[in-house]
Amino acid sequence: MHPVLCGLAANPALPAELIDRLIAVADTAVDSALALRPDLSHVQMVALASRADDTAVQLAYVGRLTAPDVDPVAQPRAALALLDKRSGRPEWARLFAMDPAVEHREKLAACPGLPPDVVETLAADPDVRVVAELALWTTADMAARLASHPHAEVRRALAANEATPPAVLAMLVTGEGLPPAERCLVCDREATPFVHDQECSLTDCDLPPGASCDGSHESTVHDMQLAALRNPATPAGAVVGFADHPSMLLREQLAARSDLPPEVAGRLVDDPDAGVRGELAENPSIGDAQIRALAADHGYDVRRRLAHNPRVPLDVLDQLAAEIRISSHPLPRIAAASPAEVEEMARSKNPALRMVLAERRDLPNGIRDALALDPDAKVVKSIARHPGLSEAQLRAMVDRHRVRVIAKVAANPDASAALLEDLAGHEPPGHKVFREIARHRNATAPSLLACLASRDARSLAAGHPALPPHVMVELLSHDDWQVAEAAASNPSLPPAVMSELVPGR
Incomplete structure (x- = not known):
């Protein structure tokens, strides 16, 4: 990487003729910086795309390349990027569906709006990674069909797909109505029972740390349950039973759900793990009783996370601000405060509450000016960035x-x-x-x-x-490459200096 050339590539004042010269000598890093320029001509963009596959992909994703600019055989990744943006050609999808490169079929499976025949081909792909990728992004109809797929990895992907029908998600979680999965990535490769070493030293091993299978595909099932709990389309009734599950990760994700029934929230308030209670504390769906119980919880990070709950009552927030260190960044409850509540907080005797109020940037002038005179330095630090101060x-x-x-x-x-x-x-x-x-x-x-x-x-x-300008020129040779690159990107750098820096005159 050449820092000065990278800086010039990003310089908004770089003359058009120097852009052409820079394209001719650029390396991958410079190409990437040039691709971000809004003033590139179509010819310049095509020239950049032809030099490096990564740059072509970058230009395709930002809409600077179109289908006529890309050869899918010579630039498969750029063509797949256009398909991902719904800008590619249907015949490309059919070409990639039969591509011997698994990574190309896998990328294709994530693209939206594929022709139905291509979707059918991908659903029957011999490599489970391709089918799992399709399951992660496919439509409701195909998701319902793939739910009975014999491979647990496909079911795990379906559990994360928000287009998967709620009834299907419930079946994936409970197992009711579906035949048992026959395989997982672990038993595909290892004799069971097997537990993958957390510190596996094999460079070609792509099993997740701790992945295990004793015939029940337990680690993949666990990941499927976790994905279903994260999925807002999963019915609450299908997951409330996880409140007593031995997996802390599953209970944490349950505690974060916005559709958590009150009785389940009440049980999770007493969960033995502070991480679970912390997730619950930040959940805006919990009620006043749970909020006040968690306000007295001294578990790690529970009360700080409760302060970030947008529904925390102001009296509880006042108590929390007095007892714990709260981030000076705007809190959701403060941002939603009514004009009367803002006035009340500005008069609070608690400087920590005045400090978090002062982080708002839309305060009435009178309150802003009063907080600017606050005797507490941390309040003044918060208000100091407020626009409108003289x-x-x-x-x-x-x-x-x-x-x-x-x-x-x-x-x-x-x-x-x-x-x-x-x-x-x-x-x-x-x-x-x-x-x-x-x-x-x-x-x-x-x-x-x-x-x-x-x-x-x-x-x-x-x-x-x-x-x-003379200082910028001196900094071009600075030992710190970030300084040199920043100086080269400075729009006030003299054009004559820019021209001297670009080879090819």
Whole structure:
């Protein structure tokens, strides 16, 4: 990979004639960067696609290539990408359905809108990986037909498919109405009973760690049950029995279901595993009784996850904020608070609750301004990025709380160039302040030069268009490849310098 050429490939100011020269000398990494450019001509896109299969796939998926641009024999992956986007030709699907390469048939099986005859061919494919991939994405009719497939891997895939009819999903979970599965990936390859080593050292082994079969295909059945529990189309009545299952993973997934009956939620509140109770705590379908019981749960992460439940009452959230460390990111319940609740929280005596409220970016001006004057630094840090704050308010925050808030003040979209320059020279320097300045639209040359002294901010500053051009040129030869690439991607890099950097003049 050539960092400077990669940077130039992404530079929005790169002249059209240099794009042609770059295409002629590009490697795979540069091709990939060029493929993201919105200003490529059709000729340039076809030229890029012809050079590397990965680039052709990339261009196909973003809609820059069409069927006439692709030869399915020479570029099978690009053709499959177009089929996946419903932009390929039906005859391609028939070609790939008989392709000797299993990976091509498997990819085809995941494509939507295939001709019926192709679907039938894939459903009868001799390789179970192809049939399982079809089962994962197919329509309800074919899913119902595949439910009695003798291979457990196909049934596992069906259990994850949201198009599988609910009645079929129930049969997969309970086993009622279906013949037992005859094979799984484990007993296809090993004499049973067999348990795959968690630390298997075989480089050509693709069995999952811990996969096992004693004749009942137990690990695949477990994965099928897990997939069915994750599938919102699976009827709740078919899965409530997992509340007492010995598998913690299955109970966790049950606890996360949005259609969880109240009586089952009540049983899971007392589950011995904190992970299960944590999933339940974050579930918006649980009732007030479960929420209040979990608010007193000291199991690992349970109360923090309860704070992220969009239905947690404000009095419970107030209690949680006072007792545990809550993320400063916006909480769903705070985002949904009514105007009256917002006013109530702004007057709370609990600074942690005021802090999470301050993360909202749509606060009324009066509440925003009151929180900007809050005596608690963590509240001010949360409000500092709020748009609409004046320069005087931002400077007052720094005067009162100094290094504790300067990074957040620097992240305010309305921070002026003069303020950013002052923050860049603040003593002591604040943690992360240089990164915020280096990515700010109002940053000027003096503050960006200060950012170059920070290892964490250097590459961001190198790509900022306000950096002096002579500094960009110096950074092109920087020891850190990320800095060199960022400098080359800078739209303010002089065109003459760009031309010198691209071979082929």
